[in-house]
Amino acid sequence: MNKLSSKLFGFLCCPSFHISKREDIVWWKAWIIRAISVVLALIVCGVITVALTDINPVRMYITMFEGAVGTSRLVWNLLQNTAILLCVSLAVTPAFKMRFWNIGAEGQALIGGLATATCMIFLGERVPAVILIPLMLVISIIAGAVWGLIPAIFKARFNSNETLFTLMMNYIAIQIVSYFTLEWSVPKGSGTPRTLEFGQLPVLFGQKYLFNIIVVLLIT
Structure with a gap:
């Protein structure tokens, strides 16, 4: 138990990875990453929607779009x-x-x-x-x-x-x-x-x- 606690404490204090902003990335790569992030977010939300409600995710996104800029x-x-x-x-x-x-x-x-x-x-x-x-x-x-x-x-x-x-x-x-x-x-x-x-x-x-x-x- 003590060994597990020490490992957990070490991970929290000195994690093996960290998130930081990249200053050297070119602009077109940054926009590709943003586009991929948006697409992945839509896919994940669509999968969760289907799993929980059986609603067609494409129809859902169309309704959201029309509700925002339909008129x-x-x-x-x-x-x-x-x-x-x-x-x-x-x-x-x-x-x-x-x-x-x-x-x-x-x-x-x-x-x-x-x-x-x-x-x-x-x-x-x-x-x-x-x-x-x-x-x-x-x-x-x-x-x-x-x-x-x-x-x-x-x-x-x-x-x-x-x-x-x-x-x-x-x-x-x-x-x-x-x-x-x-x-x-x-x-x-x-x-x-x-x-x-x-x-x-x-x-x-x-x-x-x-x-x-x-x-x-x-x-x-």
Whole structure:
């Protein structure tokens, strides 16, 4: 038993293999590896699907594709969601670069959105759009940063686990936003969001979110 334990301890401390990024691989080999990985993932998922549900995997993938980009509306929804994820990913990149595991991007984005909505509701009729939109941007960044600063302070002061802390703060942010959604809904308490025309970004080619998507692509 002691011999087995020592071998297990030695394997965990000094594993016989490790995963590392190859810096010298040429670009076309890297893309071939990515393509093979995607194909293998589809095959494995298809095999598991057949084994567990007897559903035709080809039909399943076709349905998934149609559900994502089957209509022009779905395509724009996909692009909008992709832009949101890209923007949020870019925001948390510095923390990951410093080896701090910020899992609270959802909560920080929600608090930033809440700050933006607050500006729209209380300043929309008083401040021109040329001032309101930059103000909304600055306030949302500050609000999200402050929400992210809370676990950072606890990490620095009490050496708390930032992964768990930031994750739990997501749920607090969700409840705060849910409360104000009901508070500011029309009629009050209905949960129907108030429609505001203040602080809206330009509509390009009839698409409301195209400007946002272009800005996010330029940033990333």
